[in-house]
Amino acid sequence: xxxxxxxxxxRLTCHCGAVEIAVTLSGGLDTARRCDxxxxxxxxxxxxTARLDGLRIVRGAExxxxxxxxxxxxxxxxxxxxxxxxxxxxxxxxxxYGINAACLEGVNPRDLDPVPWTDGVHHPSDRAEPREAxxxxxxxxxxxx
Numbered sequence: 001x002x003x004x005x006x007x008x009x010x011r012l013t014c015h016c017g018a019v020e021i022a023v024t025l026s027g028g029l030d031t032a033r034r035c036d037x038x039x040x041x042x043x044x045x046x047x048x049t050a051r052l053d054g055l056r057i058v059r060g061a062e063x064x065x066x067x068x069x070x071x072x073x074x075x076x077x078x079x080x081x082x083x084x085x086x087x088x089x090x091x092x093x094x095x096x097y098g099i100n101a102a103c104l105e106g107v108n109p110r111d112l113d114p115v116p117w118t119d120g121v122h123h124p125s126d127r128a129e130p131r132e133a134x135x136x137x138x139x140x141x142x143x144x145x
Contacts (some may be wrong), residue, residue, distance in 0.1 A: 003029055004106040009056065011105040014086055016078035019060035021086060025097055032101060032112045037120025039069065039076070043085055046109040047098035048060050055087065055097050092118075 006029060009022035024062065031049035034040065040047075057064070065080040074091035078084060088098045101109045109115075 004109075006104070007058045009054075012086060012099065012103045013105070014060075014063075014082050014084040016079060016082035016084075017085065018063040019079045019086055020058040021103075022058050023097075023104070024054035025049060025099065026051050026054060026096075029107070029112060030103075031034045032109075032115045033118050033119045034115050035041060035120035040120055045085055046112055046115050047088075048101050048103040050087075050097045050099050050106070052089075052095055055099075063135065065069075116137075 006025060008024045010025065012021040012023050026049050029048065032046050034044075034046055047137060060079070063079050063081055064086070065075045067076040067078065068074065071091065073094060075089040076085060077087050079086065085100050086101065086103050087100060090096045090098050101107050101112060
């Protein structure tokens with residue numbers, strides 16, 4: 001399997017095209033991960049990493065809606081027209097964005113498997129000792145392994 005070439009910046013769009021973002025990934029496709037927190041496990045997206053200065057909204061800032069919950073630290077953005085999650089400012093590191101891999105031009109998240117899971121149920125900000133991301137961990141946090 002050959003992964004797509006990621007340019008800097010790379011084009012990201014929502015489904016309907018109302019939102020277009022130019023993003024520079026820090027670490028390319030190697031930063032792919034999933035999270036099993038209450039929000040992310042329902043969303044199901046593979047997230048990549050970009051620094052705050054690595055994201056520029058090209059078109060559609062007015063089409064982006066913000067969703068926050070819990071501590072209101074993370075900022076989840078989605079297109080208000082088609083509902084697609086494009087990116088979020090991370091709770092684990094507010095100096096980074098999580099980028100929806102599926103929104104990047106030419107990227108199919110299926111090609112990134114296996115993608116490691118981050119333990120969002122036991123978020124690092126909620127306890128003294130953070131856990132490392134583990135491949136396959138958290139696939140169904142409600143079921144015993």
